[in-house]
Amino acid sequence: MTPKILLVEDDTSLGFVVSDQLKRDGYHVTLCTDGAEGFKRFNEEAFHLCIFDVMMPKKDGFTLAREVRKINREIPILFLTAKSMTEDKIEGFKAGGDDYLTKPFSVEELQLRVIALLKRVNIHVEEEEEKVVEVGSYKFDSENYTLTRENTVKSLTKKEAHILRILTKFKNQVVSREMILNAVWGQDDYFVGRSLDVFITKLRKYFKEDERISISNIHGVGFKLEIID
Structure with a gap:
């Protein structure tokens, strides 16, 4: 390697x-x-x-x-x-x-x-990050930007995939808005902050078929991807 x-x-x-x-x-x-x-x-x-x-x-x-x-x-x-x-x-x-x-x-x-x-x-060195991870009943492919459930495949945008990758990496933990904004956009000003809110709303819709999955907004801090086993 x-x-x-x-x-x-x-x-x-x-x-x-x-x-x-x-x-x-x-x-x-x-x-x-x-x-x-x-x-x-x-x-x-x-x-x-x-x-x-x-x-x-x-x-x-x-x-x-x-x-x-x-x-x-x-x-x-x-x-x-x-x-x-x-x-x-x-x-x-x-x-x-x-x-x-x-x-x-x-x-x-x-x-x-x-x-x-x-x-x-x-x-x-840490184990290489898995490219395909399970998110409830979905499979998220961070390399090919896809979200799959049963026979349905949803293609994600690059930014959607990067945001979801961060949330899944810190599953059931609070991730600060600042970290996501800097990681995805390279800045954390007001306008990209509003864009992040739009992307989070879209991701919530993508997971609506599995009620065990939620993306919580921790006011003034950030977001948490929660999955109930």
Whole structure:
């Protein structure tokens, strides 16, 4: 299996250089140029390692790491930064980082740190997320965006599927609006918030044939997908 790396770096030149080097080293690399896009991509597919720049637009690397840690406590996170102050490194580790690489850095140092972090992944990496999960009497295929019950197949939009994927991953738990909005839209302003409400209403309709399933609105917090066994 080829290790998959999420690289989030707003310096496009450095991002392409690092991405190209990692690809030549045999890794599959997804490159994003801001923290919001990085969090969105993190929620769209499974990765084995994250490499985050610290100073980025929309969402800085420390904030991005904290949000990732709410979803996945095991995935290694390597920070790239121009800062070398001790207090900045401490903040990075508190945010959930595992290692720190100060710019400018050599290719060899990057390679060695990536290898070391991936060795840890081989021991602790979580089971790959199931592509097809049961939701009451329905089967949800998060890869093909379908919801099936008996002989009826409902095709979902990409956003519907991503929202449902998050809700099923945290089944019977409250998921904050902020997490869903950032994961699906890459932002959490008022207008996309209204769009989320529309999508939630649609998902409720899709599950209306099974009264054991409900998507509750926890006022001021978020949503909860509940399934009564």
